[in-house]
Amino acid sequence: MKKAFFVALMGAVLASGCTVRVADMTVASTKNYNLNSSKFVKGKRVIGEDNYPVILFPLGFPNIKTAMDDAIQKDRCAVGLSDVVMTSVNHSFIFGMIGYRVEGDLIIDQTQPGCASKA
Template sequence: MKKAAVALLLGAVITSGCTVRVADMTVGSTKNYNLNAAKFLKGPRVTGEDTVPVVLFPLGLPNMKTAIDHAIEKDKCAVGLSDVVVSQLNHSFLVGLVGYRAEGNLIIDASQPGCTSRS
């Protein structure tokens, strides 16, 4: 019985983790675009992540910019995110993953080539 309790406790510790909110932004982008000459539309809410595995120590360096890029690149006409929440992921204890998650509504630029059919 004690072995089962220890195994259960160890399993809970290994699979546990936390997510910490790093930033809240009204608008965020890693792309260059013209703010004055664009027809912006609000797109769906998307999420992008950049994570690296952990086996005793992180096997790389996660990047917040890459997480934002992954979210923006969900739509070829998107140039940024609105109502952005950036979180740091720490889901590891000896093994697991760490990284960043960016979540926000797509800002779609209908004036870009191939994006004029949006309304």
């Protein structure tokens, strides 16, 4: 009985994690673009992540800018994100993963070359 309880407890500890909302933003970008453009359209919802494994200690340092760049680069005409949610992810106890997740709707600039028909 004690062994089964210990195994269940260790399984719960190893599978546990913490996801914490870092920020909510109306508009966010890591790109330089013309704010006065009148050709912005809302694109699909995307998720970008920057994660590193943990084996006793983290094997890298996640960066929220890298996660945002990953999300924006889902479409070559995108210049930013709207309705953005930034989240810190920590699913580790001895082994696991740490990182950042950025989720938002793409802001597509139709004035960019080859982007006039995007919607």
